Structures are given as C-alpha cells and as structure tokens.
Amino acid sequence: MRYTSTRNRTISCTFEEAICSGYAPDGGLFVPETLPAVSVATLKEWAKLDFAQLAQTVLRLFVSESEVSAQELSQIVTYEGFAPPVIPIQRVGSLYVAELFHGPTFCFKDLGMRAVVRFLSLFATKRRQRMTLLVSTTGDTGPAAVQAVSDARNPWLTILVHYPAGQISSFQRKQLTTTDSPHVHVVAFEGGGDDMDRPIKNMLKSAPSSSHWTGVNSYNIGRPLMQMIHYIWTYLRVAGQEEWEIGQQTLDIILPTGAMGNLAGGYMAKKMGIPLGKLCSGVNVNDITHRVMQTGAFHSSPFMLKTLSEAINIQIPYNFERILFYLTEQDDQLVREWMTQVETTQKLDLSTEWLEQLQQVFDSARISDKAMCTTTRQVWKEHHYLMDPHTAVAMGAAETLGYSGKIAAVFATASPCKFEESVTMAVGKDTWDMFAQSDQFPATARAMLLRNERPPTIYRNDRSLSLYENQRKWEEQARQIIATFENDA
Numbered sequence: 001m002r003y004t005s006t007r008n009r010t011i012s013c014t015f016e017e018a019i020c021s022g023y024a025p026d027g028g029l030f031v032p033e034t035l036p037a038v039s040v041a042t043l044k045e046w047a048k049l050d051f052a053q054l055a056q057t058v059l060r061l062f063v064s065e066s067e068v069s070a071q072e073l074s075q076i077v078t079y080e081g082f083a084p085p086v087i088p089i090q091r092v093g094s095l096y097v098a099e100l101f102h103g104p105t106f107c108f109k110d111l112g113m114r115a116v117v118r119f120l121s122l123f124a125t126k127r128r129q130r131m132t133l134l135v136s137t138t139g140d141t142g143p144a145a146v147q148a149v150s151d152a153r154n155p156w157l158t159i160l161v162h163y164p165a166g167q168i169s170s171f172q173r174k175q176l177t178t179t180d181s182p183h184v185h186v187v188a189f190e191g192g193g194d195d196m197d198r199p200i201k202n203m204l205k206s207a208p209s210s211s212h213w214t215g216v217n218s219y220n221i222g223r224p225l226m227q228m229i230h231y232i233w234t235y236l237r238v239a240g241q242e243e244w245e246i247g248q249q250t251l252d253i254i255l256p257t258g259a260m261g262n263l264a265g266g267y268m269a270k271k272m273g274i275p276l277g278k279l280c281s282g283v284n285v286n287d288i289t290h291r292v293m294q295t296g297a298f299h300s301s302p303f304m305l306k307t308l309s310e311a312i313n314i315q316i317p318y319n320f321e322r323i324l325f326y327l328t329e330q331d332d333q334l335v336r337e338w339m340t341q342v343e344t345t346q347k348l349d350l351s352t353e354w355l356e357q358l359q360q361v362f363d364s365a366r367i368s369d370k371a372m373c374t375t376t377r378q379v380w381k382e383h384h385y386l387m388d389p390h391t392a393v394a395m396g397a398a399e400t401l402g403y404s405g406k407i408a409a410v411f412a413t414a415s416p417c418k419f420e421e422s423v424t425m426a427v428g429k430d431t432w433d434m435f436a437q438s439d440q441f442p443a444t445a446r447a448m449l450l451r452n453e454r455p456p457t458i459y460r461n462d463r464s465l466s467l468y469e470n471q472r473k474w475e476e477q478a479r480q481i482i483a484t485f486e487n488d489a
C-alpha cells in the first residue's frame, strides 16, 4: 500500500515515509491510496479473531510485507499492559459501552499510539537515524506518547511533549512529569490547547538534516489507521451479543470528539464496508465540530473555553480534512481549495449539498459541563457505572440524539481514574473516595500518583506580544531544547 496527500493525489509515498513525516509535503494529510473493500465473508472470519490478531490482519492491508515483515508486525501490534480482551464491551441500559481505555495510561490513545511509536522506533533503528517526536497535547496524547517512547527504550528515539499549563488534569500532568526516562522532555506552555500546533507544523517542515522530527498527533496517518480497529472490533462484538447476522444490520457509534482522529478512523472503516450506521460526535462548548455538522459552518472560534472535558477542547479539528477527502470521494483539488481557505481565513462554509452529504453519515450534539455532570450522576445512580467526563459527553450526546432505549455503541475513551476534579464535581466526593479506594481504581495508577514530579520547562506567554509572536518564540525555544538533548546523546 502506498500513501498520498488529501490535497494532491499525484504524491505517492511508502508507509514508512508517511508515518515518519506526520504531514504530507504539501501541507495536506496522508491517506492510503485506496481503501480496501471488506466483504461480509471476510468480516465473518474476523469475528473469530482476538483483538491483537484482528489488529494485525487489518493493519496488514495497509502496510506491505516488503516494508514491515510479518514478524515485525506481530511485535508492533501487541497489547501487553492491557487487560484482555483489550476492549471490553459493557452494557449500560440499552447501550453498549466499548471501553477503549484499559491501556497503560488509561486512555484510548494508548491503542493507536503504542503501535505508531513502535513503527517509528523500528524505522529509526533500521535507518540508524535519530528521531525526535514532537507532540502537543490537551491531555491524553502526551501521556500515551511519553509512556510508549519510554517503553520503547530506543536510544534513537526521543520525545519533546508540550501541554498547555493549567489545562490538563493533575493526574495527566503527573503522568508526564513522573517519568524518569532519559528519552522524554516535557514542556508546559502558557497558551490555549492548540497554540503549539503551528510552531510544531513549522518545525516539521524544517528539521535540520542531521535528525528526523516527526509528529504523532492524529494528523499522523498511523493514528486513524489504528483507530479503525476500534470500530471493527466493537461492531463484531455487538453483532455477536445481539446475534445479528453479520452485515445485515448497521451499528451507530457515539463518541467524544476533539481533533476527529478517532472519527476519521470510523469513517474510513465505514468506507471499507464495515456495517456502521451514523457516526455521532459528542462535543463540549468548544463546538466547531457540532456547528459544522449542523450548519455547514466550519469556523474556528477566537478563543478556547475552559471545560471539564479538556481532552476535547479544540478550535480546529485537523482530521476534518480527511473527512472532507472521503466525503468528496477523494477530490483532492476541492479539498486543497477548501483547506487553503481554512488556513487563510480560519473559515469554511459548506454548501447545502455538501452539508446534506455530511449529515447522511454524521450527527452531533453539544453537551455543556452542566449536562455532562448530570449525565454522569444519572448513569451512576441508575446503572452504577462511573464515567470519565469525555465518555459522559458522548453518553449525554447519545441521550440528546435519541439513543436511549435503542441499540448503539458509545466509545468510552478514558478511565474516570484520570479525572478526579471533574468526576468529583459530577458525583460528589464520597462517591469519588469510594471509587478511589475500590479495586476498580487501577493499582498502577495509584503507584504513579505516589512518584515524585520533575518540573517541566515553561514557555512563557509575553502579554506584550501577539499570539503569533509568542508562537515564534516558543518555536525557537523548542529548537534549542532539541539541539541540547541531541548533543547530549
């Protein structure tokens, strides 16, 4: 399989080039040149596989044997550190909840990130070239990436991770700052959730020739590729439990949505023939995704609002570009026009025709913090099921969109153990304490909380400068940090 850009289909790259570069050379996002069709007969075979076997089988369709051997692939797609069956499916009322968060950092991002980092680690070793991962995170990407790099223990591989100071939970901060891996460098910047995206994009365009820099946020094609597997697995398990004839019925999925990486994975899976119905996004008051799905207006809002579900605080979800690419049946020229417009004006207005097409596949609901807390409390009371704030946004969206009493699947993207402040606000301190002392609270999380923190580097926000000027300064600081640790090695 070769890879091309959402903005120019004459570009053709290997999987290695695509995953190691992050963005495509024209500023677009990488996508596979074709999406293989999956037949019902194939799906029936896949229903017999365990999670790791399924992941390997699906991934093999996208990664040629000549680039990654069968043995290498089986070492990359492993799920140690996850309790089997990797993604358990719970019943909450009529809904199925797919718990994607049983990995080492208690968030769904472990599932995709660990494989992506292992691919990069493999390619760095093969090339004998230093590779530095650049990450900006509003929460869970950072811990997942840091843990994956630290577990890879590969001297060729380092990570520089940035988070917005004060805007991630203290649990997440500790996950970043308690690692003692020499391959990890952590920065807190005084800005909004995606304010480091532009500096990182610049840096990826102009790395010094002596080293290789790459991004592992979900613009990296490795992430949505891995995330398709969540949908295939969930469909097959629900079909099994409901005793559906595979392929006869479709399954609607409701998930909390930030950068739309997980959503893009779902759309790709649907395009391949996985019997998925509507893909529904739950968002918080940072609601660009909801606005575009309801009205066609893809307008970045001028500022980020603080919420209790900070991992989905986003102003511009970059994977919308992949969604547009598939929506337009891979019309690279149109996507290029649209995205150029977004980049210059921060705005795009879809025509009524395109909006209707979008709405045939997607739906959305905007859930305020207050509504999210109410849902958390209700589900706890009625089903004794405790949700993290992001899962609760999806659950709130499921209610709003009329799924109560129907069969559909909600993606649970993080464990409540990561979000003491928000969960306590929703269900009260007594319930939190009970949870924190129960065996539902992961022992490895408890141990992590007791470790000492290493203070992060701070990038200051100089109030006399514009955001753009601050971003230039931060980029300079990031380059210096990398130069320092690359010299140390």
Ligand SMILES: *Cc1c(COP(=O)(O)O)cnc(C)c1O
Pocket (backbone or CB within 6 Å): 107, 108, 109, 139, 140, 141, 218, 256, 257, 258, 259, 260, 261, 262, 263, 311, 312, 390, 391, 413, 414
């Ligand atoms: C990242 C994240 C999301 C959003 O996923 P996207 O792929 O960015 O849309 C949802 N929930 C949690 C807990 C997350 O960390």
